[in-house]
Amino acid sequence: MKKFDTLSLIISLGCIKRLLGIMLTIISFMVISSDTGMSWAAEQQTEAFKKYGQEFKGKIEKRYEDSREWWPETIKPPAGTPNALVFVLDDVGFGHLGSYGGLIKTPNIDRLAKKGLRYNNFHTTALCSPSRASLMAGRNSHRIGLGSHSFTAMGFPGYNAFTPESAKSLAKHTRKAGFVNYFLGKWDHAPASEVSSSGPFDHWPSGEGFDHFYGFMAAEVDNYRSVLYRDHHPIEDWQDKSGYHLSEALADEAIRNITSHKSVSPDKPFMMYWAPVANHAPHHAPKEYIKQYKGKFDIGWDKAREIIWKRQLEMGIIPPGTKLTTRPGQIPAWDSLKPEEKKLYTRQMEVFAAMLTHADDQIGRIIDTLKRTGQIDNTIIMVVSDNGASSEGGLGGTFNEYYFLEGKQTPFEVNMKHYEEWGGPTTYPHFHAGWALAGNTPFRYFKMTIHNGGIADPLIVHWPKGIKAKGEIRSQYHHIIDIAPTLLDVTGTKFSNELDGVKQLPMDGLSMVYSFNNAKATDRRTEQYYEMFGNRGIYKDGWKAVTLRANRMPWEFTSRARRPPVEDDVWELYNVEKDFSETNNLAEKFPNKLKALKNRWDELAWEYNVYPLGGVRGSHKKWLFGDRKEFVYYWPGAQRIPEIISPPVKNRSHTIETRLDLTGNEEGVIVACGGLTGGYTMFIRDHRLNYEYNMLGEEQFRMVSPMLPTGKVDLKFKFIRTGYLTGKGELQVNGRKVAGVDIPRTARTVFSVAETFDIGIDKGTPVSKGYRIKDHYPYTGKIDKVIVRLID
Numbered sequence: 001m002k003k004f005d006t007l008s009l010i011i012s013l014g015c016i017k018r019l020l021g022i023m024l025t026i027i028s029f030m031v032i033s034s035d036t037g038m039s040w041a042a043e044q045q046t047e048a049f050k051k052y053g054q055e056f057k058g059k060i061e062k063r064y065e066d067s068r069e070w071w072p073e074t075i076k077p078p079a080g081t082p083n084a085l086v087f088v089l090d091d092v093g094f095g096h097l098g099s100y101g102g103l104i105k106t107p108n109i110d111r112l113a114k115k116g117l118r119y120n121n122f123h124t125t126a127l128c129s130p131s132r133a134s135l136m137a138g139r140n141s142h143r144i145g146l147g148s149h150s151f152t153a154m155g156f157p158g159y160n161a162f163t164p165e166s167a168k169s170l171a172k173h174t175r176k177a178g179f180v181n182y183f184l185g186k187w188d189h190a191p192a193s194e195v196s197s198s199g200p201f202d203h204w205p206s207g208e209g210f211d212h213f214y215g216f217m218a219a220e221v222d223n224y225r226s227v228l229y230r231d232h233h234p235i236e237d238w239q240d241k242s243g244y245h246l247s248e249a250l251a252d253e254a255i256r257n258i259t260s261h262k263s264v265s266p267d268k269p270f271m272m273y274w275a276p277v278a279n280h281a282p283h284h285a286p287k288e289y290i291k292q293y294k295g296k297f298d299i300g301w302d303k304a305r306e307i308i309w310k311r312q313l314e315m316g317i318i319p320p321g322t323k324l325t326t327r328p329g330q331i332p333a334w335d336s337l338k339p340e341e342k343k344l345y346t347r348q349m350e351v352f353a354a355m356l357t358h359a360d361d362q363i364g365r366i367i368d369t370l371k372r373t374g375q376i377d378n379t380i381i382m383v384v385s386d387n388g389a390s391s392e393g394g395l396g397g398t399f400n401e402y403y404f405l406e407g408k409q410t411p412f413e414v415n416m417k418h419y420e421e422w423g424g425p426t427t428y429p430h431f432h433a434g435w436a437l438a439g440n441t442p443f444r445y446f447k448m449t450i451h452n453g454g455i456a457d458p459l460i461v462h463w464p465k466g467i468k469a470k471g472e473i474r475s476q477y478h479h480i481i482d483i484a485p486t487l488l489d490v491t492g493t494k495f496s497n498e499l500d501g502v503k504q505l506p507m508d509g510l511s512m513v514y515s516f517n518n519a520k521a522t523d524r525r526t527e528q529y530y531e532m533f534g535n536r537g538i539y540k541d542g543w544k545a546v547t548l549r550a551n552r553m554p555w556e557f558t559s560r561a562r563r564p565p566v567e568d569d570v571w572e573l574y575n576v577e578k579d580f581s582e583t584n585n586l587a588e589k590f591p592n593k594l595k596a597l598k599n600r601w602d603e604l605a606w607e608y609n610v611y612p613l614g615g616v617r618g619s620h621k622k623w624l625f626g627d628r629k630e631f632v633y634y635w636p637g638a639q640r641i642p643e644i645i646s647p648p649v650k651n652r653s654h655t656i657e658t659r660l661d662l663t664g665n666e667e668g669v670i671v672a673c674g675g676l677t678g679g680y681t682m683f684i685r686d687h688r689l690n691y692e693y694n695m696l697g698e699e700q701f702r703m704v705s706p707m708l709p710t711g712k713v714d715l716k717f718k719f720i721r722t723g724y725l726t727g728k729g730e731l732q733v734n735g736r737k738v739a740g741v742d743i744p745r746t747a748r749t750v751f752s753v754a755e756t757f758d759i760g761i762d763k764g765t766p767v768s769k770g771y772r773i774k775d776h777y778p779y780t781g782k783i784d785k786v787i788v789r790l791i792d
Helices: 002-036 040-052 107-114 128-137 170-176 246-264 287-292 300-315 339-372 412-416 433-439 480-491 591-607 620-625
Strands: 083-089 117-119 180-186 212-216 228-230 233-235 270-275 379-385 459-462 472-474 527-532 535-540 543-547 571-575 630-634 654-662 668-675 678-685 688-695 699-707 711-723 726-733 736-743 756-759 785-790
Touching (some): 083 480, 128 480, 180 246, 212 246, 246 270, 339 412, 379 480, 543 591, 571 591
Parallel strands (some): 083 270
Antiparallel strands (some): 117 459, 228 233, 630 785, 654 785, 668 678, 678 688, 711 726
């Protein structure tokens, strides 16, 4: 018995030992698998990838009957996930929309406000490019390289216009979650060097997560002859379309997208971003809309401000007791103007209003399509503007916005020449700064400033399925960086910590959903810094410190050398919880509070790449070209090249030359840069070589050669700089001068941010009225190449 027990014990111990060994092996395997991140299932899939080049969870045998099919799973958000639609208006101030007390008819936007929410404490960056980049990225603009406009980029992390791969947009996250993303309209925050059909496209809508793109890659574009892209392909689909207007074309595209999406992918949500030119310059509107406002603004901007302010108080869109700010001294009282001045400035506002009402009608068409397709209740719709109303028209308005970029005020008599055609295709207009002030009621100042006139904007949120409140006002403090996290929250989309193998920076924004159904919810955003072109400010816990750089209005250009040091800028202090419109400057009363806020601004400036202040705006041009002197362009591919990356000939002696084989029947454009607002062109008409320099659409300096010979002919234009922005032009044929002209005035900055440099054609609007064919005037022969040389 004892022997049996002993034997049994030995056998039992051996079994336990073996069992322990097996368990240790399993545990070791599990540990190794855990350490290497490789589970058995993952190992099997690795084998599948090795064998098939794709994931496969089925079974493959020789016979079909013994095999098992398996299909890759399509990523789909949960059933009931809402669509997202963001309407981004341009240069629309706090007091423009009807639902914010404005005098402009916006019934479709107001419909959304009546059934949704209006935020009256919502803020932007004070400029389009940074605001739009921040909206999509959910991060502060300087943190992602867009501290100012991409057009004014500098070689510093806060300003280089290269949004980092670590800060990809909202659309990247929604696409990964199974959304289809559509971008329609203005995308103006890509680096200038990348804005061409050659790419790269990392910073285009496609590189930021959008599946479809139909729009323009600039701050603005002509609404009648729009140079657009469909995805990466340049198009001009305005041609042969009577009555074309870009806002209508963008609505048509949205309607096609929405109906196509619902027809083909009804179980997938979509996200759409819709951004017209409206109401950025050029202020373009169909004649029938302009007629609607005839005489409506004869009251002038002072009376308009009072009416809007009173309506805002009645609506409750501004708190009780909010004061109307005083008119800045630079802007004249309406009653002090001459009758002819009132006539012109009234017309300017009529056209602006018509443009916004026209855009509102297009928004209405899109909303009606959501209703028709049964999607209105479960689509979160946001309507927002990118900054306050713009004063870039200066103290007279302008028939051509590029007077502003040249640092010029348009003479009254020059503007009056264009009175009858104002808002039509022969103008590129902007209104008087007095009307911008009215549009920003009750606030002071304008776009580009950090006072509320530049950063306080309307935000309307409409989502019947998710927001119980109808027509209510929300006063929580928010910023445009809060839109992206809000949409992630609403749609249940997970923030991806890694995208395309790159770890993502956390978003600076926070969701606004907490306020949707709770009007009394405590603010979650308690601090926000601001900076734009040296204008600076900070909001913290109900207080705001702000300064206007060198006390300069946006239309006032002074050289950096003549501006006082940044340290001399005078800061103001407001308790904006009690003083909504910033009328009571408390800087002297609470100097310690102001000092603390300035110190906090400095801390945040270092954290978010705001420094350095000042600098040479647009210095990227030197970075782009370096010491390059020769530029060679081959036909027919050298077209739709943005002016900003075309040969830097401004204020420099240069030549433009080509060799053509002429039969005597050729005509058309050899090279053109710019358009209606200014530019240069060299073309053949009636067997003669022509060169024309268009200065701001008002002065044309033109040369015409004698009859050209046939056969191989060398053609050259030469500009000899004789002083700052002045010089002489000459035409040469086969090395011999055949024509000359004085060019006493040339452009300092840019002919157009939207028009292009083209070989063999003049895309967009025409530089010259001297073309035989009105639009484009393509060259009818063959061009090998055109060479531009800088000779100073």
